[in-house]
Amino acid sequence: MAVRDLVRTYRSGRGAAATEIRANDGISLTVRQGEVFGLLGPNGAGKSTLVRQLTGLLRPDSGSVELLGHDIVRHPERAARLLGYLGQESTALDELTVALAAETTGRLRGLTRAQARGAAADVLTELGLEPIAARPLAKLSGGQRRLACFAATLVGERPLLVLDEPTTGMDPVARRAVWSAVDRRRAEHGTTVLLVTHNVIEAETVLDRVAVVDDGRVIACDTPGGLKALVDGDVRLDLVWRDEAPLGVPAVAALRERAECTGRRWTVRTTPEQARELVAAVTTGPAFAALDDFTLATPSLEDAYLKLGGRHGGLAK
Numbered sequence: 001m002a003v004r005d006l007v008r009t010y011r012s013g014r015g016a017a018a019t020e021i022r023a024n025d026g027i028s029l030t031v032r033q034g035e036v037f038g039l040l041g042p043n044g045a046g047k048s049t050l051v052r053q054l055t056g057l058l059r060p061d062s063g064s065v066e067l068l069g070h071d072i073v074r075h076p077e078r079a080a081r082l083l084g085y086l087g088q089e090s091t092a093l094d095e096l097t098v099a100l101a102a103e104t105t106g107r108l109r110g111l112t113r114a115q116a117r118g119a120a121a122d123v124l125t126e127l128g129l130e131p132i133a134a135r136p137l138a139k140l141s142g143g144q145r146r147l148a149c150f151a152a153t154l155v156g157e158r159p160l161l162v163l164d165e166p167t168t169g170m171d172p173v174a175r176r177a178v179w180s181a182v183d184r185r186r187a188e189h190g191t192t193v194l195l196v197t198h199n200v201i202e203a204e205t206v207l208d209r210v211a212v213v214d215d216g217r218v219i220a221c222d223t224p225g226g227l228k229a230l231v232d233g234d235v236r237l238d239l240v241w242r243d244e245a246p247l248g249v250p251a252v253a254a255l256r257e258r259a260e261c262t263g264r265r266w267t268v269r270t271t272p273e274q275a276r277e278l279v280a281a282v283t284t285g286p287a288f289a290a291l292d293d294f295t296l297a298t299p300s301l302e303d304a305y306l307k308l309g310g311r312h313g314g315l316a317k
C-alpha cells in the first residue's frame, strides 16, 4: 500500500462563517505486504480521514493511494475487492443477527450462499461467537457488537484488513481473539493489516511498524522499539497521593512545577538517577505518609509520542 502526499480538507459553513479543517496535510506512507502497520495519534489527528480515503469512501483533494497496484483515487470502487474494512461506526448490519451479518458480508463479497454460510460459521467458531450467533447486533453489548463486526470483516478473506480501533470496548478475551485471528491470517495468507489505535500497550505488542499522526501529518514512522529509543534512558515515575499532595515537603513542592498533575496522580519523566532521588524523597517522612501508591516504569510508546511533540498530553482517550 502506498500513499503519497494525501491532502483532505473539510469545509463547513458558508460565506464569512465558512471554516476549513485540513484533516490530512500531505500524508505519505508505504505499508509492506504481510505487515501489521499502525496509525497512532490523538483524537482529531486525521487517522479516520486517512483510512476512509484508503478504503475509497472519501475522495482526497490531492495525492495518490495505491493498493496492490490499483489506483484507488481513480477507481475507488476497487477498494472493496481488495480490503476488509472495520470502521468506527456500527454498520447497516445492526438489525441482523451475528450469523446473518457475517454471512451477508460474505455474499456481498461474491461468495455463494453455501460458501458464505460455511465461511461465516468458521469465523464465528474461531472468535468464540457461537453462543450469541442468533442474536441481533443491535441487542448486544458494545464489546460483543464490535467483535461481531470484526467477524463479518473477516468473511471472504481479503488480502488487506483496515481496522479502525477494532478492540474498543472489548474485554481481554475478545481482544486476544482478535489478535490471534489477525496473526493467523498473516501467517496463512500473508494478509496486510492497517490498524488505527489509541491503545499504546496494544500498539507495542501487535505492530511491526507505526506511524504517529498529529495534526494531519505523519510526525514519525518506525518500529515501536525504534520510537521508544527516542526516549531511551528516561523513566516515568507515577505518584498517587492519598488526598492532597504534601506541599509542605520542599521536594514535593519543587516536583509540582515539573509534574503532569491529574487529580491525585502526578507523572514525572526524568533520568533514572533523578528518579531514584525522587523515590527516596517521597518514600520517607511526611511525604510517604501522604503517598497512596507509586510506580517507576521504563518508557512507553506514549512517552515517545510526547517527546515527538504530540499534543493533547497523551494518546489515551
Ligand SMILES: Nc1ncnc2c1ncn2[C@@H]1O[C@H](COP(=O)(O)OP(=O)(O)OP(=O)(O)O)[C@@H](O)[C@H]1O
Residues within 6 Å of the ligand: 010, 011, 012, 021, 023, 041, 042, 043, 044, 045, 046, 047, 048, 049, 050
Ligand atoms: N465530516 C467532517 N466534517 C468536518 N470536519 C470533520 C469531518 N470529519 C472529521 N472532521 C475533522 O477532521 C479532523 C480529523 O478527524 P478524524 O476523524 O480523521 O480524526 P481521528 O484521528 O480519526 O480522531 P479519533 O481518534 O477521535 O477517531 C478533526 O478536526 C475533525 O473534527
